[in-house]
Every structure is written in C-alpha cells, then in structure tokens.
Amino acid sequence: MAVILLLSGPNLNLLGTREPHIYGTDTLDDCIADARDAAEAHGHTVEHVQSNHEGDLVDAVQGARGRCAAIVVNPGAYTHSSFALADALAAYDGVTVELHLSNPASREEWRRTSVVAPYVTGTVAGFGRAGYRLAVEAAVARMGSA
C-alpha cells in the first residue's frame, strides 16, 4: 500500500461556486472523494492538503519526500508563477502528476505557461472533475517505474 499526496492550491477550496462555467459545480470534496476511490481500488491511500499559501504547498511537497509514492498536484494559479513549488517538485523523486480542471493551454495567455511542468512526470488537464480519477490512475500506472 502506498500513500499518494493530493495537493490543491489557492482558490480550489471554492470549487462548486467559483466560476462554475469554467470549473463546474462539483466541490473539492467531491473531487477528492473520486481520487480516494481510484486510489483505494488499487490498495493505495490519498492524503489531501489544500492551501492558499505557497509555503504550505512547498512544505507539503517536502513532507512527501521518502514517504509518498506519488504527488498529484493542482497548483491553481501557482502553476504559472511559483518557482518555489517548481523547485520543491524538482527535489522530489517520486511520480508527479500536474492536474487542472480546465485546460490552461486554451485559456488566457498568462495561463499558457506552467513553471512546474518541467518537473512533473505528466499532466492531466481539461477533464473537469474526472481529471482527479484520471490523474490517480496515471500516477498508479507509473508508480514503481518512475
């Protein structure tokens, strides 16, 4: 049994009421429940951390070192700005999946750059709530072969 860290960045606590035309009406709890179900189907567990604060996300990634087999991270807007989070992910040696509900590549110009992308195993974007299950499946598929 392995632990998968699921990390949610700023404003994702507002899912369900935040710009529902972009992010849908499901809550973060709904998304986390899907991720947990997917992990448990493979005998793994999900540990979830949500924070609006960059340093908390860095701390969580550091805390996963040597303890969690994978990290699934939706960094929210820190995707596009946080070199600190990028460095933390670079220093983590398990499987990493960057996850987005929307498809940032098809949105505003400033969302089209991910500073964490060079340090992740792969990315799941644009599939809304279903992405949480898909990202866990992707992580599990690579665990042990990362």
Ligand code: DQA
């Ligand atoms: C997001 C996309 C980001 O550009 C945005 O800042 C978010 C959510 C997504 O899940 O689609 O907060 O990461």
